Amino acid sequence: MKIALNWLKNYINITQSPEELSETLTNTGLEVEGMEEIETVPGGLKGLVIGEVKTCEKHPNADKLKITTVDIGEHEPVQIVCGAPNVAAGQKVVVATVNSTLYPNPDEPFKIKKSKIRGEVSMGMICAEDEIGMGASHDGIMVLDTDKPNGTPAAEYFNIESDIVYEIGLTPNRADAMGHIGAARDIKAVTGEAVKFPSILDFKVDNQDLPITVEVENKEACPRYSGLSISGIKVAPSPDWLQNTLKSIGLQPINNVVDVTNYVMHELGQPLHAFNADKISGNTIKVKNLAEGSKFITLDEKERKLSAKDLMICDGDSNPLCIAGVFGGIDSGVKDDTTKVFLESAYFSADSVRKTSQHHQLKTDASFRYERGTDPNITVYALKRAALLIQEVAGGQISSEIQDEYPVAIPNREVMMKYKNIDRLIGKKLEQDEIHTILNRLDIETTDKIETGFKAIVPPYRVDVTREADVIEEIIRIYGFNNIALPETLSSSYMASFPEVDPVKMRKEAGLLLTANGFQEIMTNSLTKPGFSEQLDGFNSKENVEILNKLSEDLGVMRQDLMFTALDVLAYNINRRQTDLKFYEFGKVYKKINSKYKEEMRLGIYLTGKNEAENWIRKNESVKFHDLYSAVLKIFDKFNAESIENEEFHNDCFDYGLKLKIKQNVVAELGKLSKKALKLSGLKQDVFYANVNWEALLKMVNVNIQFEPVSKFPEVKRDLSLVIDDNVSYDEIKKISLKQAQYLISNIDVFDVYQGDKIEKGKKAYALSFTLQDKTKTLTDKIIDKTMDKLMKAFENEIGAVIRK
Template sequence: MKISFNWLKKYIYVHLNAEKISDYLTELGLNVKNIIKNTEIEDYLLDLEITPNRSDAMSYYGIARDLYAFLKFRGYKTNLIKPKINNFSKKNINKYSFKIFFEKNNECKRYSGLILSKIKIEKSPSWIHKRLKSIGIKPVNNIIDIIHFVTFELGIPIHVFDADKIEGNTFLIKNGQKNLFFNSEDNRKRELSKKDLIIYDQKKPLSIAGIINNIDLNINTKTKNIFLGSVYFNPTYIRNIGIRHMINTNSRFRLERGIDPNMIVKALQRTYTLIKQITNCQIRSDIVDFYPCPINHCKIELRYSKIKDILGKTISNRKIKKILFLLEIIILSEKNKSLLVLVPPYRIDVQREIDLIEEILRIYGLEKIRISNKKQKYPIPTNNYLYKTEEEIQKIIFSQLVNYGFQEIINSPIIRTSKNTSLLNKFLHIEEIKILNSINKYDNKSMRSSLLFGFLDCIKFNSYREKENEKMKFFEIGKIYYKNNSQLLEKTFLSIAISEKIKKNEKIYNFSSFFDLKGVIEQIFQRIGIQNYTQINSFHPFLIKSIFIRYKNKNLIELGKLKENISDNKNIFYAEIDWEYLISIIQKNKIIFIPYSKYPISKRDLSILVDKSITFEMIHQFIKKEEKDLIKKIKIYDFYEGKNLPKEKKSYTISFFFESNVGTLTDITIHKIMKKIENLLKDKLGAKIRDINLIY
């Protein structure tokens, strides 16, 4: 919102001595008299960002009122200057009676209006021109310009009609009708509906909710009598009407944010005062004010102890009451520990005790609330993990999988025995559990010992029916059943799989989806707070390039790519998670808060040549163990084995990320650490350091 500084000065006056004016407005050494003289001529445009809930500050008087409270509390000698309003002398009123009616509708709270006669439409005085032009409003004529002036001055929208074009002496506010069209002043024809709130005379609609008028009732140079009206509607209702009809007017902007219902009559009186001053018009009617259910002040109990708890500082009762008085908040009653106050209706943002405390802090001064100098110790341990129950944890993990595009499947725990199931049971050193009275004597007669085979059936079933589906993502939680040392056992697993078709001329061993699946698992770990996990190679009979992800030296997840002979020539990447172990980890974990470092991260790359038997995980754990203070992250940047390298060797390019919590790391410090890492890799792992600039 852009406002004129000179216009704002008309409503608030601050008594500053010459020294303070020099401090606030000028450089040292300039003549104060020239400053005062120049500020009367020159103007400044202030760009204010006012939040939508502060509709009381969307006018010059509202801003001045708020500044007055702030400056007065800070000890400035200041006056709040109220706009001049002429006294209404009933002897001079040439009676013209009209009535206002509401149809049964709770959305319209108040409607007020009056009629003026002997109007002369002409150009506005220069002072109004200057005020409006200073904020980008184009002058039209004296009546429209005064209405704009009062709207920005007091924040109350006012609409005007040519009174001679109004039929009858009745104004009716009711809902619109179907198949009724409205010619609005923006030259658009709008169809009304029952959801609209319309101001009617006895025959036709005059205005849509006071935010846009009928073009046929606009005033012109021939107009002699005018009707001035102002209305207060439910702000939400105004917003809905504005959106439905795509109306963007200044009236809508103010009414949908909420105006001061108690200022409506004063705004009409102020408008009359200015029109009388310029045109010497006559008032032809009393102000008819229809306000059946007045909007009351909001009653709030304010506790002194609550103010101290929120602000962390004791403010004297005298200062609190002074702030409330300056904010025009009425103290209804006072007790030893609390106040009962009435908040004026124009403060729509103050409805609760916490809102009052915020206002007290705003006027008192946020800069006066000192933060404790005690250093906070990090990390901060808290109670057990937020998601304590298994059901809550499951909901979080499943929601994350669905967000990644996975679909949940449910398979029968009864499967058919095959060579593959027997091979897996033999590998796991377990026995299958057979069903004695199977419904299907020739097929499904064993309890599953792995979720894998149900996944294979599901992928096969869906691939036949969804030929265009290039990639399928599934997950399932379920129990497996097995016999070990004559003991019947069951265990819960969560399995995740990604299946994709092998395209023509594509290498079968494409492991991009392997890293996609591993990345999903790592994202789940990050969400539920699992850190410091490791990985080693696994030797699953049906998986190639498979790994175990371990936590505290115990297997948590097995992950790999299914062999071709059981995957039906598809790329299927499969992970099986020990669900019960996962739940126990999460429930035992503590939430720890560690603040981000204020200092930048530095990155260095290192290329090494090692034996094929050495995995990146071995390198990662070795470096992490030996040098962990300043290295925050270690990532594999590139991997290569093949041409131009010895058969028994492979190449890794590794990225190291350095960060300190106490200062910016210098090149010298980082170079020392990198040199130490190079020596460790040479001595312990037999690595050869390669020149990164000569790779490939």
């Protein structure tokens, strides 16, 4: 919803600056999502003045140009070269002075400069109407009929206005604020300034020449229907003030009658509709439902099949004229030749309009308001207000009494209030007088005051205020959430649920994640051969947990590592031509240390063979270390494990590998298994293995998920190509990068690595992509270039990188 500041000032005295008013509106619940200064003419004609052509002579060096001297209210006339065919001495013209800007095309403004045209100095420009946005003609310069003094700002002559427009993120419960009067009510509640409703004292019925009867058949869907007739109108474009007012909030003017209904709707929040009275047969309006499947052509020229639940506005012959509260019909609307109208101002059921709007997939300004709830007590006031404005801009006479079908008045709501509940929910004890002042300013009357509480009388237009808690919410939003100080100690009247680490649930989620990425779960025996720990230096055979009544030597000890039993499973499958394997296993490992037994839960992940089955569309590639590394990181990301550090290692079991640490604790070891380890199970193809300390990982899990808003400002990507020593890791590069500009770097990617005969031996080339983003503003080229320079110098100084350019 858009609110224009100048329009708003018609209803309440505003002493705050536009920025302060924005904060006030937001604090009361009308969140300002944007604030924009708009002008009826681009640029506001700044730097343009009224001038008088004193002399006009032919240019000596150009047949179609003339040299003029123009009095623009300065000490001496200025010389301007002009190519318009109609320029002549004695004319009053619009002059764009030096350093002013014109907007003939809003996307391509141009600045007026002192210049030489065919050898003659030109100190400005005499303007045509299209050059200043006052029309489309470019046949010649504008010649004004005015006695205003030379030098008068053109903006003053053309009544050019600027305005501040607020974009309000209106929540569905604030139906009362769907108009400028609604916003004024909230400002009144904060400042105490009175809301000034437009006067309707001049309303009077001129004659009874066009009586139209109203019959409401479905009173549940239409509790109140008001209307009147106006004859002798002249449909034409609206006057400038009305067109400019509507344009300020993004509405396109149509004609003076329709524009008035839109104006009043955005003023009061009450939709209205004007019917061509000549299309109302029998001089009767019927508010009713039609048969299922009835056809109706709406203003957008689409034929629609009606539901039996759609409320319709019909004429005396039950011909449909309008879908009530949603959209008008193509035949009954106001046209250029319309001279008589019937003006509707109704209160329709929010449920009825919502269902009809959804059924036909029609969302209009009227349905937007009716769906949320309008004020049943304002229909007649809005009718009189619109009728007076139509008479002002289109002429005509009020030709009927007001028809007001309102059989059962909608009462105010009575809500019993207790001071102790107000204090408890607000978290602060407010003075009783302040409570009553706030509510009274919100049009909520307070009666039956006693020591413990009072009765709040809520008007029907506050559709969201139905309970004691709702009234308290009204008090706190006007008093100000920011005025409630945080206590030194916090307490709660209920027990909050605190997220816990559930090992069973976490194991299930990790398994599902791995399965979704092509892995299969295996379950192996905890008993294994003593030879594994005896032949691999990374294990101590003295720490074996031996079985006293062993069935065989092959099952004589408890495994110290999941790898011991999983390698046999890999060998079993490979020996049966199943060479492409992705396995994972949850299981326990066992050790005896100083006569004490220890068991731990581990997660083992295994990769061997090809990455995926051979097919015609993808290259058949073997699994790599990074496929394993990616699988482990996905699990860490799943559980929000943070600040992961890498440390290279190798031992008797691994040809190479990484230790992953969190807070200096080793949480996983992963890498390529050595030939010595593979030989124990007779394996000859490469196997990549990750040993995740599951219990240690669960201690590092962050169950509190944090969210942050998506940045409004764009990302920028820059690439760098580095030649570095072979022993420099990506982790070192990442640390150097973040040290230089952590607040700007949102992501770093390596998109190419090269080692070969084209670069020096012992070197490698990294192609890096940096994603830069400032969450507070748009990055400029200057900041981006400065950041990349810092990175390049850091790489050169700290790791001896050569930057490839």
